[in-house]
Amino acid sequence: MNLIYKEKKKMKRKLGSSLILSFLWILLFLLGFGGSALAAGGDGSGGGSGNGNGTGQAATSDITTETTTPGSGGGTGGGSDEPLTLVSATPAVDSTNVAVDSAITLEFSKNVAYATVRDGNLKAVTLWKGDTQVPADITMADDQLEPDLRNFITITPTEALKEGTLYTVKVDDTLAAKSGNVLAEPLKLNFTTTAPATPNSNLTLWISLGALVVVIMIIAAVLMKRKKV
Structure with missing residues (x-):
């Protein structure tokens, strides 16, 4: 049981x-x-407004995209309204006793090596001796590779400069900056090379006296030899 x-x-x-x-x-x-069933037939909450068939309409939001435009300056921090000017020259203007192998460099207030103005600027700079143009290479750095040198122009004579000679660097008023500004007027920058070295007068005197003494000694030796004969 x-x-x-x-x-x-x-x-x-x-x-x-x-x-x-x-x-x-x-x-x-x-x-x-x-x-x-709830997931498939939801009302689209959580970011969109549901339409009852599981394909909720995503919520939209207004997005404001800010765009910046490049500055209109000449590449040196200055505005495009600032004029193009010469900042410095080497040798200095109207300097004297300049070595014949000195580098000739011009510095300007704006970018003069930019691609759109580069070719024209190379033709705007020349070197003269009186009324005769001196052959010279005019060069500028690549402003993209060497931005620190974008304001400089270098003049390298292809022939040796003459001693004690007045030279003139001429810059046409067509020289332009990246911003489009040009020189207010043409530039003429003069410098004079070192005068030829003068021989030391004392040294010349001593050489002359030494030669005279040698000649006198030779004559004296010849005369003494004749007397003995």
Whole structure:
């Protein structure tokens, strides 16, 4: 009797466990199906306005893009309205006793080596001796590779300069900066090379006296030899 009771009780427990497990599986299935349905048929909340078919319309926002325009300066920090001027010259204007192998360099207030004005500026600078143009190489640095040298022009004579001679560097008023500004007027920059060295007068005197002494000694030796004969 007790054995039958125990078996029935055991079967009831198994049946109860099976029912509970089945209920849990059904509940999980319903939760999964319901979640999918909510995701598919949502109202688009969380960033868009839903249209009921799961393809919510994304929210839009106004984005303002700021653009900057390049400055109109001449490449040296100055505005385009500032005139193009000569800052310095080497040798200095009207200088004297300039070595014949000195470098000739002009510095301007703006970028004169920019690509659009470069070729014209190379023709605007010349070197003269009186009314005769002196052959010279006019050079400028690449303003993209050497921005620190974009305001400089170098003049290198292809022939040696003459000593004690007045030279003139001429710059036409067509010389232009990157900004388009030109010189207000042509430039004429004079310098004079070192005068030829004069021989030392004392040295010449001593050489002359030495030569005279040698000649006198030779004459004296010849005369003494004749007397002995």
